[in-house]
Amino acid sequence: MVLADLTAGAVADAERRAQSRPLAQVESDALARPAAKDALSFLAPADRVKIIAEVKRASPSRGPLASIPDPALQASLYETGGASAISVLTEERRFGGSLADLEAVTARVSVPVLRKDFIATRYQVLEARSAGADLVLLIVAGLDRSVLEELFAFITELGMTPLVETHSADELEVAIDLGAPLIGVNARDLTTLELDRDLFGRLSDRIPDTAVKIAESAVLSPEDVTHYRSAGADVVLIGEALVTGDPVATLTRFLDAGSIALPGRKKTP
Numbered sequence: 465m466v467l468a469d470l471t472a473g474a475v476a477d478a479e480r481r482a483q484s485r486p487l488a489q490v491e492s493d494a495l496a497r498p499a500a501k502d503a504l505s506f507l508a509p510a511d512r513v514k515i516i517a518e519v520k521r522a523s524p525s526r527g528p529l530a531s532i533p534d535p536a537l538q539a540s541l542y543e544t545g546g547a548s549a550i551s552v553l554t555e556e557r558r559f560g561g562s563l564a565d566l567e568a569v570t571a572r573v574s575v576p577v578l579r580k581d582f583i584a585t586r587y588q589v590l591e592a593r594s595a596g597a598d599l600v601l602l603i604v605a606g607l608d609r610s611v612l613e614e615l616f617a618f619i620t621e622l623g624m625t626p627l628v629e630t631h632s633a634d635e636l637e638v639a640i641d642l643g644a645p646l647i648g649v650n651a652r653d654l655t656t657l658e659l660d661r662d663l664f665g666r667l668s669d670r671i672p673d674t675a676v677k678i679a680e681s682a683v684l685s686p687e688d689v690t691h692y693r694s695a696g697a698d699v700v701l702i703g704e705a706l707v708t709g710d711p712v713a714t715l716t717r718f719l720d721a722g723s724i725a726l727p728g729r730k731k732t733p
């Protein structure tokens with residue numbers, strides 16, 4: 465199963481890193497960092513869609529996408545284009561990412577940065593904070609409930625914001641029970657890699673208005689952004705469409721396409 469393999473590989477890679485950088489060291493590096501940015505204020509619902517733009521070199525579903533020799537430059541172009549946050553895929557084996565990418569990006573941009581990886585241990589969370597991350601992804605389908613709750617609390621304790629990712633009504637219930645402030649619905653089934661761009665629209669009404677509603681994956685055109693926005697997305701997370709061509713121009717077109725006010729949608733506290 466893709467998700468289980470990705471998670472096992474990410475945990476094994478973190479265990480390897482822990483041999484040269486023990487937990488006590490990464491913890492002290494994490495605690496020495498300036499406070500994480502308040503991601504919720506950057507991603508709060510507004511009269512237009514917001515975008516989390518992803519630094520993504522490759523993926524299991526699409527293979528190599530772009531070499532991205534300078535991830536910090538890529539991220540700064542995203543910021544120039546109007547992204548409200550940056551996602552950095554740090555998984556090494558199938559996405560070609562690294563913690564060094566994350567560290568380079570957090571050093572360059574002023575918007576919050578998400579560590580996008582297959583997080584299953586406190587060590588990985590501490591690595592995220594020590595590299596300057598403001599947000600950490602937790603995938604409901606990849607974690608036992610007790611681990612999910614523990615990591616959610618730990619991320620919050622470290623001053624970061626968890627983005628809780630779901631792909632079904634049942635997983636959404638878990639995210640809501642946790643009190644997740646940012647709830648993502650990924651169009652991609654991480655066990656089969658199939659895409660369902662309509663899933664967000666089927667689930668979005670169930671997400672409480674107190675949470676920021678994030679549609680993830682499968683945006684290739686401005687029409688896809690309009691589709692998600694019209695279905696109630698506060699934020700859209702986009703990878704593949706931004707890593708080639710001119711990301712500033714693409715983001716401008718995407719933001720224009722999501723410039724639609726959602727009647728009745730109030731700002732989160």
Ligand SMILES: O=C(O)c1ccccc1NCC(=O)[C@H](O)[C@H](O)COP(=O)(O)O
Pocket residue numbers: 466470518520523524525526650652654657680681682683701702703704705
């Ligand atoms: O992208 C994949 O193939 C993939 C496979 C297995 C687990 C996760 C995967 N991607 C992570 C993501 O969720 C996306 O990178 C992100 O939502 C952006 O998606 P896209 O705009 O479709 O590149």
